[in-house]
Amino acid sequence: MDSLPEQYRIGIPNLDEQHTRFLQIIEDVLLKIGDGKKPKELVAFELIQDLKKYSIIHFTYEEQQMKKIDWPNINAHKDLHHDFNKKILEYNSISNSKNEKNLSKFKELTVFLKDWFLNHIQKEDRKFAEYYLEKKKQSL
Numbered sequence: 243m244d245s246l247p248e249q250y251r252i253g254i255p256n257l258d259e260q261h262t263r264f265l266q267i268i269e270d271v272l273l274k275i276g277d278g279k280k281p282k283e284l285v286a287f288e289l290i291q292d293l294k295k296y297s298i299i300h301f302t303y304e305e306q307q308m309k310k311i312d313w314p315n316i317n318a319h320k321d322l323h324h325d326f327n328k329k330i331l332e333y334n335s336i337s338n339s340k341n342e343k344n345l346s347k348f349k350e351l352t353v354f355l356k357d358w359f360l361n362h363i364q365k366e367d368r369k370f371a372e373y374y375l376e377k378k379k380q381s382l
């Protein structure tokens with residue numbers, strides 16, 4: 243994914259860039275799972291590391307931006323990020339149980355996370371962006 247489709251852009255350049263990167267990682271994971279060339283455990287390991295790392299970077303940055311302007315919904319939004327992080331942990335249990343259904347479970351979970359993320363950008367991050375952009379306009 244070179245650029246984020248219009249409907250997922252929220253108008254804050256740094257966040258749009260991070261969302262693009264995030265989706266790239268998820269797409270890469272789906273591709274890796276799709277070609278079936280790597281041992282399942284290796285796919286699992288890379289996937290967990292990349293996604294975990296980037297979700298921390300992105301959510302931390304985004305929450306900092308929210309705090310900076312005292313966005314009133316920050317706590318509810320943090321809870322949503324927390325739900326995503328909890329869901330990511332399901333990869334651990336899949337990679338620890340070595341059975342042949344692993345790959346399809348990986349795919350299922352990754353597709354779930356992708357949908358969750360796109361939906362989150364469109365609905366939740368957008369709410370923040372609207373508030374942020376409005377505040378910015380007022381301070382000019």
Ligand SMILES: [Fe+2]
Binds near residue numbers: 257261300304363367
């Ligand atoms: Fe976000």
Ligand SMILES: [Fe+2]
Binds near residue numbers: 304319362366367
């Ligand atoms: Fe968010």
